[in-house]
């Protein structure tokens with residue numbers, strides 16, 4: 001992409017105010033301009049005759065912190081801004097609030113009694129809750145505790161000279177406090193769109209509201225730059241106008257009819273929900289045959305996992321966004337199999353990791369029955385029990401390489417159906433970890449190699465939970481509606497079901513739900529296909545059924 005800033009974007013690049021709040025609708029280039037701003041900031045710093053020294057006596061700071069919410073959005077920022085940042089990439093730390101907190105806890109945790117912190121994945125927390133381990137939700141609060149210590153404050157205050165926060169409208173109270181605590185004298189660049197505030201009503205979220213943007217706008221020292229509405233994502237303006245009309249509930253207005261007549265928006269309805277996966281696959285295939293990249297959006301994690309399984313059964317390969325926890329769980333299970341083979345751990349440990357892997361494939365609160373069966377908490381079918389015993393017998397006493405080869409095949413041999421790709425990728429990674437372990441111990445015996453492998457897997461486990469993993473180029477991404485934030489694809493397929501629950505809003509104008517729909521419908525560059533199924537749709541999405549029928 002050649003990035004030539006628009007006049008509004010140029011103002012952002014030039015602004016040197018203490019706090020710069022950039023407001024703009026979907027696709028107006030906030031994130032892209034922030035990357036360009038990071039580069040400009042670092043270029044100015046490198047050129048300055050007197051280097052930027054934001055705190056008297058401290059060394060000049062030539063690093064930028066770019067904070068975002070999810071690992072998926074960090075991956076997207078890193079991938080997309082590489083070209084813009086060029087040689088300055090190394091000086092820009094793109095990370096999530098949770099990863100930043102985890103790195104502070106790792107470095108300074110002993111100050112608050114966390115000298116050997118252990119982070120539980122959500123699957124682990126569901127299966128084996130532990131009071132002495134940290135959960136994801138603990139990270140930001142514990143980092144804030146640390147930031148009460150002068151040594152930690154001194155470390156963070158001299159680390160960055162520009163701090164950027166993407167999707168600022170969705171920061172919760174803890175995240176906002178974290179930004180202010182780490183900032184020191186750094187310039188703050190906050191990117192937001194109150195119309196895209198979609199976390200306000202999620203459970204366990206405290207303080208998210210469009211009001212946060214208003215509060216900062218009126219804060220002393222803030223310069224607010226509003227980008228004009230023109231979207232770079234779809235320069236024709238047709239999809240952005242339709243998305244804005246959906247947000248305003250103008251389903252019968254000209255923006256929607258223009259998009260439908262021009263083919264940028266297609267809406268279908270099938271009262272019988274049993275053909276969902278086939279219809280999704282058909283839509284995806286038709287879009288792909290037009291050379292378009294595709295993302296599939298669906299509500300509810302459990303329904304999304306079910307759709308994913310069905311799509312896989314009918315041969316539509318895809319990646320579920322934000323489920324890299326499964327990859328980590330698969331590596332852990334395979335490493336445990338190698339350890340069991342060499343007599344370093346019990347079979348019970350292998351079963352525990354296998355249960356965690358199976359649980360990690362499922363979103364939501366539920367633990368799958370199969371995980372309980374693996375752990376012996378529920379009776380397993382004779383066939384599945386036999387397969388487990390066969391695997392155990394085959395692994396027993398094997399050498400490390402052959403054990404990992406058996407582990408690679410275990411997914412198919414056990415007849416598991418979910419997360420085939422994660423298991424296969426894990427096998428490749430586990431083999432290279434084994435080589436790395438061998439290099440580290442220079443010809444040590446198997447036990448020494450396994451101890452090194454354990455350390456490598458351990459570092460990987462924390463890293464996977466908090467760091468980003470790039471998504472494979474060109475893969476079809478399947479995600480829930482809340483994860484669509486900040487994403488884009490040539491075409492999107494939006495699945496809306498009669499039994500989807502959109503919260504307790506029951507009357508027009510569905511303010512909260514409409515912000516979610518605005519995000520969802522503003523992601524496509526060229527086309528959006530809506531597939532509605534079943535009956536009794538929530539009032540929020542019922543107009544789509546009407547659009548399909550009329």
Ligand SMILES: Nc1ncnc2c1ncn2[C@@H]1O[C@H](COP(=O)(O)OP(=O)(O)OP(=O)(O)O)[C@@H](O)[C@H]1O
Pocket residue numbers: 001002003004005006009024025026027028029030031032033193196231232233485486487488522
């Ligand atoms: N000046 C520009 N010239 C060309 N393309 C641009 C420009 N600015 C942004 N874009 C492109 O427009 C698209 C949207 O940009 P970006 O994701 O930065 O917008 P955003 O405001 O952060 O969007 P959203 O709020 O929807 O996440 C991207 O594909 C980006 O590369």
